[in-house]
Amino acid sequence: MELPLDVTIKEVGPRDGLQNESDQIPTENKIEWINQLSKTGLPYIEITSFVHPKWIPQLKDAVEVSKQIERNPDVTYAALVPNMKGLERAIEADVDEVSIFMSASETHNKKNINKSIDETYPVLQEVVEAARKEGKSVRGYVSTVFGCPYEGAVDENQVISVCQNLFDMGIDELSLGDTIGVANPLQVDAFLKKLERYFMKDHIALHFHDTRGMALANTVAALQLGYHIFDGSAGGLGGCPYAKGATGNVSTDDLNYMLQEMNIKTGIDQSELLKATSYIQDYVENQLPSKQMNIFKKQ
Amino acid sequence: MELPLDVTIKEVGPRDGLQNESDQIPTENKIEWINQLSKTGLPYIEITSFVHPKWIPQLKDAVEVSKQIERNPDVTYAALVPNMKGLERAIEADVDEVSIFMSASETHNKKNINKSIDETYPVLQEVVEAARKEGKSVRGYVSTVFGCPYEGAVDENQVISVCQNLFDMGIDELSLGDTIGVANPLQVDAFLKKLERYFMKDHIALHFHDTRGMALANTVAALQLGYHIFDGSAGGLGGCPYAKGATGNVSTDDLNYMLQEMNIKTGIDQSELLKATSYIQDYVENQLPSKQMNIFKKQ
Numbered sequence: 001m002e003l004p005l006d007v008t009i010k011e012v013g014p015r016d017g018l019q020n021e022s023d024q025i026p027t028e029n030k031i032e033w034i035n036q037l038s039k040t041g042l043p044y045i046e047i048t049s050f051v052h053p054k055w056i057p058q059l060k061d062a063v064e065v066s067k068q069i070e071r072n073p074d075v076t077y078a079a080l081v082p083n084m085k086g087l088e089r090a091i092e093a094d095v096d097e098v099s100i101f102m103s104a105s106e107t108h109n110k111k112n113i114n115k116s117i118d119e120t121y122p123v124l125q126e127v128v129e130a131a132r133k134e135g136k137s138v139r140g141y142v143s144t145v146f147g148c149p150y151e152g153a154v155d156e157n158q159v160i161s162v163c164q165n166l167f168d169m170g171i172d173e174l175s176l177g178d179t180i181g182v183a184n185p186l187q188v189d190a191f192l193k194k195l196e197r198y199f200m201k202d203h204i205a206l207h208f209h210d211t212r213g214m215a216l217a218n219t220v221a222a223l224q225l226g227y228h229i230f231d232g233s234a235g236g237l238g239g240c241p242y243a244k245g246a247t248g249n250v251s252t253d254d255l256n257y258m259l260q261e262m263n264i265k266t267g268i269d270q271s272e273l274l275k276a277t278s279y280i281q282d283y284v285e286n287q288l289p290s291k292q293m294n295i296f297k298k299q
Numbered sequence: 300m301e302l303p304l305d306v307t308i309k310e311v312g313p314r315d316g317l318q319n320e321s322d323q324i325p326t327e328n329k330i331e332w333i334n335q336l337s338k339t340g341l342p343y344i345e346i347t348s349f350v351h352p353k354w355i356p357q358l359k360d361a362v363e364v365s366k367q368i369e370r371n372p373d374v375t376y377a378a379l380v381p382n383m384k385g386l387e388r389a390i391e392a393d394v395d396e397v398s399i400f401m402s403a404s405e406t407h408n409k410k411n412i413n414k415s416i417d418e419t420y421p422v423l424q425e426v427v428e429a430a431r432k433e434g435k436s437v438r439g440y441v442s443t444v445f446g447c448p449y450e451g452a453v454d455e456n457q458v459i460s461v462c463q464n465l466f467d468m469g470i471d472e473l474s475l476g477d478t479i480g481v482a483n484p485l486q487v488d489a490f491l492k493k494l495e496r497y498f499m500k501d502h503i504a505l506h507f508h509d510t511r512g513m514a515l516a517n518t519v520a521a522l523q524l525g526y527h528i529f530d531g532s533a534g535g536l537g538g539c540p541y542a543k544g545a546t547g548n549v550s551t552d553d554l555n556y557m558l559q560e561m562n563i564k565t566g567i568d569q570s571e572l573l574k575a576t577s578y579i580q581d582y583v584e585n586q587l588p589s590k591q592m593n594i595f596k597k598q
Contacts (some may be wrong), residue, residue, distance in 0.1 A: 001484065047574065066394075141450055184561050186300055186302065189300040191572040211594070212553065212556060212591065213512075213550075216512055216513055217515040217516040220484045220520065254511065254512045261483040
């Protein structure tokens with residue numbers, strides 16, 4: 001089995017994980033958590049989102065969080081922005097990188113962004129251009145890449161077209177999301193083999209969800225093709241909204257454990273990561289679904 | 300990605316799952332559960348264990364369960380036996396197949412069976428010979444194949460030697476257990492490639508535990524090499540004794556879902572399997588860890 005020697009794990013817990021939490025977590029605890037994560041060897045942390053607080057009240061303190069964390073120069077601090085207003089706040093808060101997002105399926109995009117796919121492009125184009133003018137790198141997220149909760153299967157050519165349009169705008173990296181956790185290893189293998197005809201693997205990240213327990217299996221399918229950038233959420237924070245209590249984001253600690261056991265370098269200290277993850281457990285409603293956290297807590 | 304067209308899933312929940320339950324489950328409910336499982340398309344169910352009730356009080360009703368279930372002629376009903384006394388009861392109860400067991404690591408074998416590995420062989424040899432004389436097929440379980448809770452790594456040649464000795468006794472199939480869920484896909488790939496030099500894949504089953512979330516990833520690693528027999532426990536029943544609440548056996552429903560999504564035939568009706576699994580949920584202490592059950596319950 002041929003696998004990459006090094007993998008980059010990008011931590012999305014403080015944004016993608018926390019945004020699903022119903023109880024407001026105090027700003028100071030978010031800051032402390034991000035500071036702890038910054039010391040684990042994680043090279044990249046998505047710390048918040050500059051969407052309007054009306055949509056995600058949990059992240060209304062985006063500017064405070066961004067300004068008050070202790071920046072580790074070895075870490076890239078990113079934040080999600082939906083539009084120019086969000087970008088202005090992100091620039092004010094001086095994040096290193098901005099993330100834009102859209103869906104590969106029309107219905108999910110419409111429900112999530114309230115625009116058709118074609119209507120979404122000009123909004124994102126404006127953000128990407130302005131962000132680059134400010135010297136920020138830009139990451140794109142495409143959701144429902146492997147399946148849509150409304151439409152079911154998503155046409156692969158439609159996904160590739162969305163990816164191509166985002167790269168054409170000048171983004172640096174694309175994160176492909178299995179939003180509802182329906183991807184299977186055979187599908188991942190077939191789709192990523194197709195994708196490599198169009199895009200460089202150095203610019204593609206995989207964002208798997210563990211809703212059906214296949215996130216690590218899908219990760220290995222991608223690794224076998226040489227893909228080497230993966231998103232994770234500490235402790236698996238961020239449940240799936242379609243099934244309360246079910247798993248959403250793959251857990252960074254489970255991912256890091258498996259990679260290191262397979263002799264793949266990630267640069268992340270597993271023990272420090274588990275300690276940092278324990279910190280946030282006290283402030284969230286449900287038990288974190290991560291297997292490693294479960295074992296860690298019993299020790 | 301090349302995968303087998305057909306996979307055999309062997310259900311071990313009524314034995315391997317229930318044996319970890321502390322509250323005694325009424326015999327009639329076990330029987331009803333096995334009867335329901337028998338109608339799902341599962342080709343094989345390990346229904347109980349004929350170990351002395353002193354060791355596993357939960358399964359003290361082994362004879363009653365075996366005699367009172369409705370036998371589906373398309374299902375092989377198996378039971379675990381540790382010695383000649385257990386075999387006598389299993390024959391009295393007329394199971395179709397008997398399973399014997401031992402560990403690949405000295406310490407685990409000693410703690411589990413109270414004998415060294417070399418002292419274990421003659422006991423098992425006697426059971427296998429007597430079982431075959433009665434026309435029963437025999438399955439062997441080897442535990443701690445991919446790691447031992449006491450010794451850590453287990454020498455691959457030691458595992459192969461144990462397997463060889465069991466096949467030499469005349470067993471029909473060997474189930475290789477990742478007892479503490481430490482196997483990773485790279486290790487599975489390397490070990491199974493070595494193993495295929497010695498044994499036919501048609502006689503080797505993989506028994507993965509999901510303690511660290513890698514069971515499905517390990518399954519795919521084995522499938523890619525053409526291995527096609529896997530054990531599962533309905534709902535993931537049977538927690539890991541080393542971490543209360545943590546996952547042990549891979550869930551049959553998660554396994555069956557992934558295989559069918561990859562166009563692999565198992566013959567098991569997923570919806571019937573989930574219904575049967577829901578039945579036992581009411582009689583066990585903890586929420587079943589299966590992802591599919593979690594989604595099923597929300598529907």
